Amino acid sequence: MSRQRRAPGPCGGRVHNVLRAAWSRAQRAKPSLGVAALVLALGCGGGGQGDGGPKVIVLGFDGMDYGLARHFMETGAMPNFARLAESGRFGPLGTSVPPLSPVAWSNFITGMDAGGHGIFDFIHRDPERMIPEFSTSKAESSERTLKLGKWQIPLGSGKIELLRKGEPFWSVLERRGVETTIIRMPANFPPSGSASRELSGMGTIDILGSPGIFSYYTSELFAADRQVSGGVIYEAWEEDGVVHAELHGPDNPFLVEKEEVTADFELYPDPEEPIAKLVVGSEERLLKVGEWSDWVPVTFELIPTQSLHGMCRFYLKALRPELQLYVSPINFDPLAPDIPISTPEDYATELARRSGRFYTQGMPEDVQALKAGVLDRREFLAQAKIAGDEIRRQYEPVLADFTSGLLFYYFGNLDQVSHMMFRAIDRQHPRYDPVADAPFAGVIEELYRQADEIVGYTLDHMADDTLLIVMSDHGFASLRRRMSLNTWLYERGYLAVKNPDLSQDPGFFANIDWSRTRAYAVGLNGLYVNLAGRERDGIVPPAERRALMEEIAAELLATIDPATGQPAVTKVYRREEVYRDRGAIDVGPDLIIGFARGTGGADDSSLGGVPPEVFTDNDGEWTGDHGMDHETVPGILLTSRPLKRPATELKNLAASILAELGVEGFPATADPGEK
Amino acid sequence: MINSFLRPLFDGLLYPFRGLHPLVGLTVVSLVAAIGILYVFKLTSNQDKLAAVKRKIHAGLFEIRLFNDNPRAILRAQLDILRHNLTYLRLAMVPLLWMIVPLVLVIAQLQFHYGYRGLDPGQSTLVKVELAAAAGRPQAILHAPAGVAVEAGPAWLPALNEVAWRIAAVEPGDYELDLEIGGESLSKSVRVSNDVVRRSPIRPSAAFADQLLYPAEPPLPRGSAVRAIHVVYPPGDAGIPGWESEWTWMIVFFVLSMVFAFALRKPLGVTF
Amino acid sequence: MFGSTKVKLDSDLVKKVKRYADIAGYSSAEEFITHALEKELAKLEDADSEEEIKKRLQGLGYIS
Incomplete structure (x- = not known):
């Protein structure tokens, strides 16, 4: 029996079979050549022209806010949106409870709410082990291994499991013979396997099994003692004209004793000029200070015949007086993916061949590096632009290939950058600084302009009879105040701690005394009863659960934020009432907290910590958010013509799309009252 | 010196294939190489002796089949086969020595046509x-x-x-x-x-x-x-995506040359 | 898996182990010791993977 290992482990055993991939590509190429010849023969060739079947393109802009979009349409910053709205429809699109991307997109995908699809937050908790965990996917290594001295051979393959329940709408379409291409749909990692072509997006892990862990190499003294979230700081010095350092991979799944795999790299600085040469294996790059490298492939040898294929981007921040080198999270290389990131398996490789390597990690914008101060705002924006440009560049061949059926394409840049740049447009924000923020005041408008350009590009390149749908999953608001639910529960006696000195709280439930705790919070909006028989150390008898929930809900709604004089929470939802779908409801929190617009949950509390203060000013870089009362942060829906079946919220949008493609009865399991 | 003669020669020879898929040129080159190898083999080796030795090896193999209940005979036959094999190698060595210099020169030239991919604008x-x-x-x-x-x-x-x-x-x-x-x-x-x-x-x-x-x-x-x-040029893939390596073309070249050489040895009347 | 290793234990402890192995229904003292060690190791390994889970969770931009 081997113990649980992190995600890439078992996948290291998968040999990337180039021959097979090349063969299947060749096989696929045949029919498309035939179609191309036919189209030419019929004399109806032309960019993006279809074959006559119904065509629907859905562009998903994560976090596009209804109010901001309307505003920019009025000021003329979004002419294509405005044009489309005239011929079609534009309006708000109701989001999910809570309004968080994995939940919201799962509502769209399955036509069900979280009670049906089982994604209630970014973070859930394992009630048996009582630890926070990711909500959308789970990695399991092969249970059995053959041990040979210090080596072990996994018997049977490990797997990464998608935890979202319910049938995705595209698989219904495929069953009816409608071809679908689903690019970067959130909460779809590993890819469902049921679309004709799929690339996984938000939720896809980096080589360490995380949403993204960057590395930072510096010669600053004691720098490595600093713990940062989402990254690791390493000390590195120049000696005799060279800096020797290592890239850090996951634990080697072939070793019985846990041991991280590493790959050496060298940096040769010019002794006088701000430039250096980087050497990673057989790869060489010349980088000026302030420059980003392209993707540098890096191979981690596991055993002689097996290796992991990663890639990373380097950013040379400074050479003198101190070395400062940022290295992006190591992404799985789409040219040789060791984990499933696309359907068919070599589709990611095909895309990379056509428009270059790209971030495979689900949320590529490195917000963690900005929060940790490793990148400043300009550097972060440069990095986010690189990531955004890759996705825009990749859109061109995907759109060109689209001839019929459904194309979904996702853009996450607007959401991630809005999170970091919101204060520049909110003078009321506690961190707003008119001087420092002035250069960034136009960033958000620029994001909306870019989205508008993508819509313009699509209109120029699609067939006239295509239905274009532009949508977002939720809106945005300034995040001025933070509320720690766990501290609130503690102060009101619902939660007990082991050490009352909360400044020492290590988080991850470590300081919670379960034997005296009746309720706790984890995730961005979830509140759970410490229920006997469900939670490992549950103490609340099931008969008392309901009364406890009501009591907490009433108290939360009556809580006033002393800084604003306003209620901090405007909605408290009981899961049995707010969710109409069933099947996965047991996974969810007992109460879902709808913070007032402008307020969000505190980070520490989200990971099971109990920080000292209930309310704090938001003084971090993360200044925009949407994890609030869902009615205050709707997304958008823009269609090039009125829909046969209008959709008012994410949950019933897929049914409308299917109706346009001639398919009724989705989802099969939905609450009939909703239809 | 020789190189300054070979460079334009190979540039010229491969000129017709420059715009085609790399495998097309490689196939033709392998075919020509196979014919060349066969001719050199024919000219520089003692074909009669080679044929005789090959017959003796076959005889030895036959002997083993025939006397498969006589360990002594089998042992003797095996020793004979070994001896003839060494003779075969000695006979084959002569043409190999003749071929090695031109082959190295040819491979070196081909390496720079097929071993690397080009730079695209923007790269x-x-x-x-x-x-x-x-x-x-x-x-x-x-x-x-x-x-x-x-x-x-x-x-x-x-x-x-x-x-x-x-x-x-x-x-x-x-x-x-x-x-x-x-x-x-x-x-x-x-x-x-x-x-x-x-x-x-x-x-x-x-x-x-x-x-x-x-x-x-x-x-x-x-x-x-x-x-x-x-x-620095990126390594070539001989037109096979995913096989990027400076040596990919060489594997393709050797495999194809061998296949062609085997296929053509009878028509060209070469024993090896 | 391949072969076994001898471990020296205090003789009092061995006596105790034998007695409790009997009471607890183990077929031998070895089985009891093996089981006890496995249980302890599993705990430690669990703690390990918890550290990894924490590190990975911190990669999520939505929390610090």
């Missing part, structure tokens, strides 16, 4: 100047022609005895980079093209071994303070 790569001796920072200037842009450098890397630049391909074409290193004027070819054309990743020193290994470009002058100038 960046490094120009590296290897210095002969460690000294202070050399004066270093790179004059780029119109089709190539200098993006970064010069970087002086004393630990590597190297001066490097990053250049970007702008427009397709054949270019000469003009370098001034410590007062010395040198040039290095760079090709921006995706065709099957000769690419020279290294302009070598005048040393014989370097010239043998890197025949794609005339060597640097003797006594230069520069040991070699590199332009």
